[in-house]
Amino acid sequence: MCDTCGCGNPDEFKIHDHNHDHDHDHSHSHDHQHDHDHGHHHDHNPEHGHEPTHTHEHLPKKVISLNMDILSENNRLAERNRGWFEGKHVLCLNMVSSPGSGKTSILEKTIHSLISTWKIFVIEGDQQTTRDADRIEKSGAPAIQINTGSGCHLDAKMISLSLKKLEISDHSILFIENVGNLVCPAMFDLGEQKRVVVISVTEGDDKPLKYPYMFQTSNLCIINKTDLLPYVDFSVETAVKYARQLNPNLEFIQMSSKTGEGMAEWYDWLGKQF
Amino acid sequence: MHELSLALEVIGLAQREAGKNGVSAIQEILIEVGDLSGVEADSFQWGLEMLVKGTILEDAVVNIIRTPGKGKCIGCNIEFEMKTRLDVCPECQCFPSGITGGKEFRVVSMLAE
Numbered sequence: 324m325c326d327t328c329g330c331g332n333p334d335e336f337k338i339h340d341h342n343h344d345h346d347h348d349h350s351h352s353h354d355h356q357h358d359h360d361h362g363h364h365h366d367h368n369p370e371h372g373h374e375p376t377h378t379h380e381h382l383p384k385k386v387i388s389l390n391m392d393i394l395s396e397n398n399r400l401a402e403r404n405r406g407w408f409e410g411k412h413v414l415c416l417n418m419v420s421s422p423g424s425g426k427t428s429i430l431e432k433t434i435h436s437l438i439s440t441w442k443i444f445v446i447e448g449d450q451q452t453t454r455d456a457d458r459i460e461k462s463g464a465p466a467i468q469i470n471t472g473s474g475c476h477l478d479a480k481m482i483s484l485s486l487k488k489l490e491i492s493d494h495s496i497l498f499i500e501n502v503g504n505l506v507c508p509a510m511f512d513l514g515e516q517k518r519v520v521v522i523s524v525t526e527g528d529d530k531p532l533k534y535p536y537m538f539q540t541s542n543l544c545i546i547n548k549t550d551l552l553p554y555v556d557f558s559v560e561t562a563v564k565y566a567r568q569l570n571p572n573l574e575f576i577q578m579s580s581k582t583g584e585g586m587a588e589w590y591d592w593l594g595k596q597f
Numbered sequence: 598m599h600e601l602s603l604a605l606e607v608i609g610l611a612q613r614e615a616g617k618n619g620v621s622a623i624q625e626i627l628i629e630v631g632d633l634s635g636v637e638a639d640s641f642q643w644g645l646e647m648l649v650k651g652t653i654l655e656d657a658v659v660n661i662i663r664t665p666g667k668g669k670c671i672g673c674n675i676e677f678e679m680k681t682r683l684d685v686c687p688e689c690q691c692f693p694s695g696i697t698g699g700k701e702f703r704v705v706s707m708l709a710e
Contacts (some may be wrong), residue, residue, distance in 0.1 A: 387618050387707040393606050393628075394702065475599060507599045510635050535682035536635050539696070568692040569682065572669060 324465035328561075338485055339453050339468040342590025383423045392409040397511055400479035407486065408497070414596050415497045417515035419537060422503030424523040425547040427455050428580045429589075430498055434462040437590060442495035446485050448502045455500065465489060476507040479514055496593065505534040517596060523548040524557040538566045543592065550579040600637060603702075604645040610704055612653050617643035620709035623657040627706045633682055633699035657707075664701050668693025 392398065408415045418426050434443050445466040447455040456468035467489050469481050482499065491497055499515060502506045520541040523532050524529075525548060531538040538544065544566055546559055559577060566573050576592060578585030611623060630638040638661050639648030649655050666679035677684075679699065683694055 334689060384624070385618065385620060385709045387614055387709060389610075389704045389706055390612055391614075392605060392703045393610065396606065396610075407611070474602070510599070532683060539682060571692070571694060 324410075334471055336474055336481055337470045338481070338488065339456065341472065366574050394510070397479045400483050401512035401514040404479055404482055404486065405516070408514065408516065410496075411491065411493045412597075413491055413497050414497050414517075414593070415499065415513075415515045416596075417499045417501060417508075417513050417518045418521060419501045419505070419508045419518060419541070420503060420521035421505050421522075421526060424503070424526070426500050426503075426521050426578055427458055429430045429521065429545065429547065429578070430459060430464075431462045432498060432580045432583070432586060433498075433589070433593075434459065434464045436586065437593075438463045442492045444489055444491050444495060444497045446477075446482065446489065446497065446499045448481075448500060450474070450502065454496040457468070471502055475502055475504050477501050477513060478509050478511045482513045505530070505537045509534075509536040517542040519543045519545060521545045521547055522562065524551050524555050524559075526557075528557045528559070529565060531562060531569055535569050538573065539570045541570070541573060543576065545585075545589070546575060546577045548579060548581070549577050549584055550582045600641040600644040601648070603636060603641055604648050607645060607704060608648060608652050608654055611657075611707060614704075614707065615653050615709065618709070621653070623654055623707045623709050625658045625660060625708035626654060626704065627660045627662065627708075629664055629701045629703050629705050630661050631664040631666065631699035631701040633679060633696055634702040636702050638663060662705070664699050666699030667697045669695055669697050 337520060404415075407531040418430070420426050430445060439441060443464040445456070445459045445464050447459060447466055447468045448471060449455055449468070450471055450473065452470070453468040459466035467485050469477060473475065477499065499513055517523050518541045520537055520543070522544065524546065527533075546562060549559075552559070563575055566575075573594070576585050578589060580586070607626075609630065611626060615621070615623060630636050630641065642659055642661055645654070645659055662687065666681075666684075667676055668679045668684070669676050670686035670689065670691050671694040672686060672689040675688060676697055677686050677688070677693075679693065679696070682696070688692065
Protein backbone atom coordinates (compact mmCIF):
# COMPACT_ATOMS: atom_id res chain seq x y z
CA MET A 324 0.00 0.00 0.00
CA CYS A 325 1.44 3.27 -1.08
CA ASP A 326 -0.25 5.14 1.71
CA THR A 327 2.38 3.58 3.91
CA CYS A 328 5.31 3.80 1.50
CA GLY A 329 5.43 7.56 1.67
CA CYS A 330 4.90 8.46 -1.96
CA GLY A 331 3.11 11.63 -1.02
CA ASN A 332 5.57 14.17 -2.36
CA PRO A 333 5.09 14.57 -6.10
CA ASP A 334 8.00 16.97 -6.45
CA GLU A 335 10.54 14.61 -4.97
CA PHE A 336 11.49 12.86 -8.19
CA LYS A 337 14.70 13.48 -10.12
CA ILE A 338 15.50 13.04 -13.76
CA HIS A 339 19.01 11.98 -14.76
CA ASP A 340 19.96 12.66 -18.34
CA HIS A 341 23.20 11.76 -20.06
CA ASN A 342 25.07 14.74 -18.77
CA HIS A 343 23.59 14.40 -15.30
CA ASP A 344 22.65 18.04 -15.26
CA HIS A 345 19.37 19.85 -14.71
CA ASP A 346 18.45 17.47 -11.93
CA HIS A 347 16.29 19.97 -10.14
CA ASP A 348 14.65 22.09 -12.76
CA HIS A 349 11.44 20.15 -12.92
CA SER A 350 9.71 20.89 -9.68
CA HIS A 351 7.78 23.94 -10.74
CA SER A 352 7.31 23.43 -14.43
CA HIS A 353 3.55 23.14 -13.96
CA ASP A 354 3.24 26.82 -13.26
CA HIS A 355 1.74 27.57 -16.61
CA GLN A 356 -0.60 24.65 -16.87
CA HIS A 357 -4.16 25.60 -17.46
CA ASP A 358 -6.63 25.39 -14.64
CA HIS A 359 -9.37 23.77 -16.60
CA ASP A 360 -9.57 20.08 -17.36
CA HIS A 361 -11.61 17.82 -19.57
CA GLY A 362 -12.68 15.13 -17.13
CA HIS A 363 -15.83 16.79 -15.86
CA HIS A 364 -19.31 16.38 -17.17
CA HIS A 365 -21.03 19.70 -16.76
CA ASP A 366 -21.24 22.42 -19.32
CA HIS A 367 -19.06 25.37 -18.70
CA ASN A 368 -17.47 28.29 -20.40
CA PRO A 369 -13.77 27.45 -20.73
CA GLU A 370 -12.91 31.10 -20.36
CA HIS A 371 -14.27 30.97 -16.88
CA GLY A 372 -12.99 27.66 -15.47
CA HIS A 373 -15.55 25.94 -13.33
CA GLU A 374 -17.35 28.79 -11.77
CA PRO A 375 -21.07 28.37 -11.45
CA THR A 376 -23.01 30.56 -13.83
CA HIS A 377 -24.08 32.67 -10.86
CA THR A 378 -22.15 33.00 -7.66
CA HIS A 379 -24.68 33.58 -4.86
CA GLU A 380 -22.45 36.21 -3.34
CA HIS A 381 -25.43 37.48 -1.45
CA LEU A 382 -25.78 34.19 0.40
CA PRO A 383 -23.78 33.25 3.46
CA LYS A 384 -22.79 29.87 1.99
CA LYS A 385 -21.52 29.17 -1.45
CA VAL A 386 -21.66 25.83 -3.23
CA ILE A 387 -18.84 25.39 -5.73
CA SER A 388 -19.95 22.70 -8.12
CA LEU A 389 -16.94 20.94 -9.65
CA ASN A 390 -17.47 17.34 -10.79
CA MET A 391 -13.77 17.21 -11.54
CA ASP A 392 -11.77 14.04 -11.97
CA ILE A 393 -9.02 14.08 -9.36
CA LEU A 394 -6.56 12.60 -11.85
CA SER A 395 -7.66 15.07 -14.52
CA GLU A 396 -4.38 16.95 -14.46
CA ASN A 397 -2.41 13.73 -15.00
CA ASN A 398 -4.85 12.63 -17.69
CA ARG A 399 -4.61 15.98 -19.47
CA LEU A 400 -0.82 15.76 -19.57
CA ALA A 401 -1.04 12.12 -20.67
CA GLU A 402 -3.24 13.10 -23.61
CA ARG A 403 -0.77 15.83 -24.50
CA ASN A 404 2.07 13.27 -24.43
CA ARG A 405 0.00 10.92 -26.59
CA GLY A 406 -0.59 13.65 -29.16
CA TRP A 407 3.11 14.43 -29.19
CA PHE A 408 3.91 10.74 -29.85
CA GLU A 409 1.36 10.53 -32.65
CA GLY A 410 2.67 13.69 -34.28
CA LYS A 411 6.19 12.31 -34.32
CA HIS A 412 5.13 8.75 -35.23
CA VAL A 413 6.67 7.46 -32.02
CA LEU A 414 5.44 4.16 -30.63
CA CYS A 415 5.37 4.57 -26.85
CA LEU A 416 5.00 1.49 -24.67
CA ASN A 417 4.57 1.54 -20.91
CA MET A 418 6.26 -1.57 -19.46
CA VAL A 419 4.88 -2.54 -16.05
CA SER A 420 5.57 -5.46 -13.73
CA SER A 421 6.65 -6.54 -10.27
CA PRO A 422 10.30 -5.89 -9.45
CA GLY A 423 12.57 -8.55 -10.94
CA SER A 424 10.34 -9.82 -13.74
CA GLY A 425 13.06 -9.14 -16.32
CA LYS A 426 11.88 -5.90 -17.96
CA THR A 427 15.36 -4.44 -18.30
CA SER A 428 16.76 -7.69 -19.70
CA ILE A 429 13.96 -7.82 -22.27
CA LEU A 430 14.77 -4.26 -23.30
CA GLU A 431 18.52 -4.96 -23.52
CA LYS A 432 17.89 -7.93 -25.80
CA THR A 433 15.35 -5.98 -27.85
CA ILE A 434 17.75 -3.09 -28.35
CA HIS A 435 20.57 -5.43 -29.40
CA SER A 436 18.30 -7.02 -32.01
CA LEU A 437 16.43 -4.01 -33.34
CA ILE A 438 18.79 -1.06 -33.01
CA SER A 439 19.91 -1.44 -36.63
CA THR A 440 16.28 -1.30 -37.80
CA TRP A 441 14.61 1.12 -35.38
CA LYS A 442 15.61 4.15 -33.41
CA ILE A 443 14.93 3.20 -29.80
CA PHE A 444 14.74 5.40 -26.71
CA VAL A 445 14.12 4.41 -23.11
CA ILE A 446 12.80 6.16 -20.02
CA GLU A 447 13.70 4.22 -16.90
CA GLY A 448 11.76 4.61 -13.67
CA ASP A 449 13.16 3.44 -10.34
CA GLN A 450 13.09 4.75 -6.81
CA GLN A 451 16.87 5.13 -6.73
CA THR A 452 20.05 4.67 -8.80
CA THR A 453 20.79 5.03 -12.52
CA ARG A 454 21.73 1.37 -12.86
CA ASP A 455 18.99 0.47 -15.35
CA ALA A 456 19.58 3.51 -17.55
CA ASP A 457 23.31 2.68 -17.53
CA ARG A 458 22.52 -0.88 -18.65
CA ILE A 459 20.27 0.40 -21.44
CA GLU A 460 22.83 2.90 -22.69
CA LYS A 461 25.44 0.14 -22.84
CA SER A 462 23.01 -1.70 -25.13
CA GLY A 463 23.15 1.23 -27.51
CA ALA A 464 19.93 3.18 -26.93
CA PRO A 465 19.72 6.67 -25.42
CA ALA A 466 18.13 6.44 -21.98
CA ILE A 467 17.04 8.77 -19.25
CA GLN A 468 16.53 7.76 -15.66
CA ILE A 469 13.75 9.08 -13.49
CA ASN A 470 14.25 8.49 -9.79
CA THR A 471 10.92 8.75 -8.05
CA GLY A 472 12.48 9.05 -4.59
CA SER A 473 9.97 7.50 -2.23
CA GLY A 474 7.31 7.52 -4.95
CA CYS A 475 5.97 4.28 -6.33
CA HIS A 476 4.96 5.13 -9.90
CA LEU A 477 5.72 7.35 -12.87
CA ASP A 478 3.18 9.99 -13.84
CA ALA A 479 2.49 11.94 -17.01
CA LYS A 480 4.30 15.05 -15.81
CA MET A 481 7.53 13.12 -15.26
CA ILE A 482 7.27 11.72 -18.80
CA SER A 483 6.51 15.13 -20.29
CA LEU A 484 9.62 16.60 -18.66
CA SER A 485 11.78 13.65 -19.72
CA LEU A 486 10.66 13.96 -23.35
CA LYS A 487 12.17 17.42 -23.51
CA LYS A 488 15.57 16.05 -22.52
CA LEU A 489 15.66 12.82 -24.47
CA GLU A 490 15.47 14.40 -27.96
CA ILE A 491 13.45 11.56 -29.43
CA SER A 492 13.62 11.11 -33.21
CA ASP A 493 10.58 10.77 -35.43
CA HIS A 494 9.55 7.22 -36.38
CA SER A 495 11.10 5.64 -33.29
CA ILE A 496 10.13 3.42 -30.37
CA LEU A 497 10.05 4.77 -26.82
CA PHE A 498 9.98 2.21 -24.04
CA ILE A 499 8.99 3.50 -20.62
CA GLU A 500 10.12 1.04 -17.97
CA ASN A 501 7.86 1.87 -15.06
CA VAL A 502 8.74 1.40 -11.39
CA GLY A 503 8.49 -2.28 -10.45
CA ASN A 504 5.05 -2.32 -8.86
CA LEU A 505 1.85 -4.01 -9.99
CA VAL A 506 -0.43 -1.69 -8.02
CA CYS A 507 0.08 2.07 -8.35
CA PRO A 508 1.29 2.44 -11.97
CA ALA A 509 -2.02 0.93 -13.13
CA MET A 510 -3.83 4.13 -12.28
CA PHE A 511 -1.55 6.59 -14.05
CA ASP A 512 -1.89 7.06 -17.78
CA LEU A 513 1.45 8.24 -19.16
CA GLY A 514 0.22 8.83 -22.71
CA GLU A 515 1.45 5.49 -23.99
CA GLN A 516 -0.23 3.82 -26.96
CA LYS A 517 -0.01 0.37 -25.38
CA ARG A 518 0.64 -0.98 -21.91
CA VAL A 519 2.71 -4.16 -21.60
CA VAL A 520 2.57 -6.13 -18.35
CA VAL A 521 5.43 -8.57 -17.73
CA ILE A 522 5.18 -11.50 -15.33
CA SER A 523 7.82 -14.14 -14.82
CA VAL A 524 7.26 -17.80 -14.13
CA THR A 525 9.04 -17.50 -10.80
CA GLU A 526 5.99 -15.55 -9.63
CA GLY A 527 2.66 -17.25 -8.93
CA ASP A 528 0.36 -18.09 -11.82
CA ASP A 529 -2.47 -16.47 -9.84
CA LYS A 530 -0.85 -13.04 -10.11
CA PRO A 531 -3.56 -11.73 -12.49
CA LEU A 532 -6.20 -12.41 -9.83
CA LYS A 533 -4.17 -10.70 -7.13
CA TYR A 534 -3.51 -7.57 -9.21
CA PRO A 535 -6.57 -7.36 -11.47
CA TYR A 536 -6.39 -3.61 -12.14
CA MET A 537 -3.03 -3.92 -13.91
CA PHE A 538 -4.11 -6.84 -16.06
CA GLN A 539 -7.39 -5.15 -16.96
CA THR A 540 -5.60 -2.03 -18.18
CA SER A 541 -2.86 -3.76 -20.19
CA ASN A 542 -2.82 -4.70 -23.87
CA LEU A 543 -0.08 -7.32 -23.93
CA CYS A 544 1.12 -9.75 -21.26
CA ILE A 545 4.64 -11.11 -21.59
CA ILE A 546 5.21 -14.28 -19.58
CA ASN A 547 8.97 -14.18 -19.11
CA LYS A 548 11.67 -16.63 -17.93
CA THR A 549 9.96 -19.61 -19.59
CA ASP A 550 13.33 -21.41 -19.56
CA LEU A 551 12.68 -21.91 -15.82
CA LEU A 552 9.29 -23.60 -16.28
CA PRO A 553 10.67 -27.12 -15.62
CA TYR A 554 11.81 -26.00 -12.17
CA VAL A 555 8.81 -24.06 -10.86
CA ASP A 556 5.14 -24.72 -10.17
CA PHE A 557 3.83 -22.21 -12.66
CA SER A 558 1.10 -23.12 -15.12
CA VAL A 559 1.11 -20.87 -18.17
CA GLU A 560 -2.37 -22.14 -18.99
CA THR A 561 -3.68 -21.10 -15.56
CA ALA A 562 -2.07 -17.66 -15.71
CA VAL A 563 -3.51 -17.04 -19.19
CA LYS A 564 -6.94 -18.28 -18.10
CA TYR A 565 -7.06 -15.94 -15.10
CA ALA A 566 -5.79 -12.96 -17.06
CA ARG A 567 -8.25 -13.53 -19.94
CA GLN A 568 -11.13 -13.73 -17.46
CA LEU A 569 -10.22 -10.24 -16.36
CA ASN A 570 -9.38 -8.88 -19.78
CA PRO A 571 -10.68 -10.83 -22.77
CA ASN A 572 -8.69 -8.63 -25.17
CA LEU A 573 -5.30 -9.23 -23.55
CA GLU A 574 -2.65 -10.68 -25.87
CA PHE A 575 0.13 -12.99 -24.63
CA ILE A 576 3.71 -13.78 -25.58
CA GLN A 577 5.69 -16.48 -23.81
CA MET A 578 9.29 -15.42 -23.65
CA SER A 579 12.72 -16.16 -22.30
CA SER A 580 14.96 -13.18 -22.79
CA LYS A 581 17.81 -15.47 -21.72
CA THR A 582 17.35 -18.14 -24.41
CA GLY A 583 15.64 -15.91 -26.97
CA GLU A 584 12.38 -17.88 -26.99
CA GLY A 585 9.48 -15.64 -28.00
CA MET A 586 11.65 -12.69 -28.96
CA ALA A 587 10.77 -12.98 -32.66
CA GLU A 588 7.09 -12.97 -31.76
CA TRP A 589 7.68 -9.84 -29.64
CA TYR A 590 9.43 -8.08 -32.51
CA ASP A 591 6.55 -8.99 -34.83
CA TRP A 592 4.11 -7.58 -32.29
CA LEU A 593 6.11 -4.34 -32.09
CA GLY A 594 6.16 -4.03 -35.88
CA LYS A 595 2.37 -4.41 -36.02
CA GLN A 596 1.85 -1.48 -33.66
CA PHE A 597 3.01 1.05 -36.23
CA MET B 598 -2.83 2.70 -3.66
CA HIS B 599 -0.84 5.95 -3.45
CA GLU B 600 -3.58 7.60 -1.43
CA LEU B 601 -1.27 10.30 -0.11
CA SER B 602 -0.34 11.58 -3.55
CA LEU B 603 -4.01 11.49 -4.53
CA ALA B 604 -4.87 13.46 -1.40
CA LEU B 605 -2.32 16.07 -2.45
CA GLU B 606 -4.01 16.27 -5.85
CA VAL B 607 -7.29 17.04 -4.09
CA ILE B 608 -5.72 19.78 -1.99
CA GLY B 609 -4.20 21.38 -5.10
CA LEU B 610 -7.49 21.15 -6.97
CA ALA B 611 -9.41 22.66 -4.01
CA GLN B 612 -6.96 25.55 -3.73
CA ARG B 613 -7.12 26.32 -7.44
CA GLU B 614 -10.90 26.24 -7.57
CA ALA B 615 -11.31 28.19 -4.33
CA GLY B 616 -9.02 30.87 -5.72
CA LYS B 617 -11.08 31.11 -8.89
CA ASN B 618 -14.22 31.46 -6.81
CA GLY B 619 -12.73 34.02 -4.43
CA VAL B 620 -13.14 32.00 -1.24
CA SER B 621 -10.50 31.57 1.43
CA ALA B 622 -11.85 28.63 3.42
CA ILE B 623 -13.80 25.51 2.57
CA GLN B 624 -16.31 24.15 5.04
CA GLU B 625 -17.10 20.92 3.30
CA ILE B 626 -15.81 18.93 0.35
CA LEU B 627 -17.73 16.14 -1.34
CA ILE B 628 -15.67 13.47 -3.08
CA GLU B 629 -16.96 10.52 -5.08
CA VAL B 630 -14.94 7.31 -4.89
CA GLY B 631 -16.05 4.41 -7.05
CA ASP B 632 -15.76 0.92 -5.60
CA LEU B 633 -13.58 -0.13 -8.57
CA SER B 634 -11.59 3.09 -8.84
CA GLY B 635 -8.49 1.54 -7.35
CA VAL B 636 -8.61 3.98 -4.45
CA GLU B 637 -8.99 2.76 -0.88
CA ALA B 638 -11.52 5.28 0.37
CA ASP B 639 -10.63 4.91 4.06
CA SER B 640 -6.89 5.30 3.47
CA PHE B 641 -7.53 8.21 1.13
CA GLN B 642 -9.75 10.02 3.65
CA TRP B 643 -7.22 9.41 6.41
CA GLY B 644 -4.42 10.70 4.19
CA LEU B 645 -6.39 13.77 3.21
CA GLU B 646 -7.27 14.64 6.79
CA MET B 647 -3.64 14.23 7.74
CA LEU B 648 -2.36 16.56 5.01
CA VAL B 649 -4.87 19.43 5.14
CA LYS B 650 -3.24 21.35 7.99
CA GLY B 651 -2.32 24.82 6.82
CA THR B 652 -4.28 24.44 3.57
CA ILE B 653 -7.63 25.72 2.44
CA LEU B 654 -9.15 22.40 3.48
CA GLU B 655 -7.88 22.55 7.07
CA ASP B 656 -11.34 22.99 8.59
CA ALA B 657 -13.30 21.22 5.89
CA VAL B 658 -15.50 18.24 6.59
CA VAL B 659 -14.56 15.53 4.11
CA ASN B 660 -17.62 13.67 2.85
CA ILE B 661 -17.08 10.67 0.65
CA ILE B 662 -19.78 9.04 -1.41
CA ARG B 663 -19.22 5.59 -2.83
CA THR B 664 -20.38 4.53 -6.28
CA PRO B 665 -21.02 0.81 -6.72
CA GLY B 666 -19.05 -1.08 -9.32
CA LYS B 667 -20.81 -2.40 -12.41
CA GLY B 668 -19.78 -4.62 -15.27
CA LYS B 669 -21.33 -5.83 -18.51
CA CYS B 670 -21.46 -9.60 -18.84
CA ILE B 671 -19.50 -10.99 -21.77
CA GLY B 672 -21.93 -13.93 -21.95
CA CYS B 673 -25.49 -12.67 -21.51
CA ASN B 674 -24.78 -8.94 -21.91
CA ILE B 675 -26.58 -7.86 -18.73
CA GLU B 676 -25.15 -5.23 -16.45
CA PHE B 677 -24.43 -6.51 -12.96
CA GLU B 678 -23.08 -5.11 -9.72
CA MET B 679 -19.43 -5.78 -8.93
CA LYS B 680 -17.97 -5.44 -5.46
CA THR B 681 -14.51 -6.40 -6.72
CA ARG B 682 -12.88 -6.64 -10.13
CA LEU B 683 -13.06 -10.43 -9.86
CA ASP B 684 -16.86 -10.67 -9.58
CA VAL B 685 -18.72 -12.70 -12.19
CA CYS B 686 -22.22 -12.39 -13.66
CA PRO B 687 -24.82 -13.70 -11.20
CA GLU B 688 -26.89 -15.14 -14.07
CA CYS B 689 -24.34 -17.07 -16.11
CA GLN B 690 -21.11 -16.81 -14.07
CA CYS B 691 -19.23 -15.22 -16.96
CA PHE B 692 -16.71 -12.46 -16.44
CA PRO B 693 -17.52 -8.94 -17.62
CA SER B 694 -16.35 -7.67 -20.98
CA GLY B 695 -15.63 -4.37 -19.30
CA ILE B 696 -16.20 -2.24 -16.21
CA THR B 697 -19.16 0.10 -16.75
CA GLY B 698 -19.40 1.81 -13.36
CA GLY B 699 -17.53 2.41 -10.15
CA LYS B 700 -14.34 3.85 -11.66
CA GLU B 701 -15.22 7.40 -10.58
CA PHE B 702 -12.74 9.35 -8.51
CA ARG B 703 -13.67 13.02 -8.47
CA VAL B 704 -14.43 16.10 -6.46
CA VAL B 705 -18.16 16.69 -6.76
CA SER B 706 -18.47 20.02 -4.96
CA MET B 707 -17.22 22.25 -2.18
CA LEU B 708 -19.12 24.36 0.32
CA ALA B 709 -17.61 27.71 1.31
CA GLU B 710 -18.54 30.71 3.38
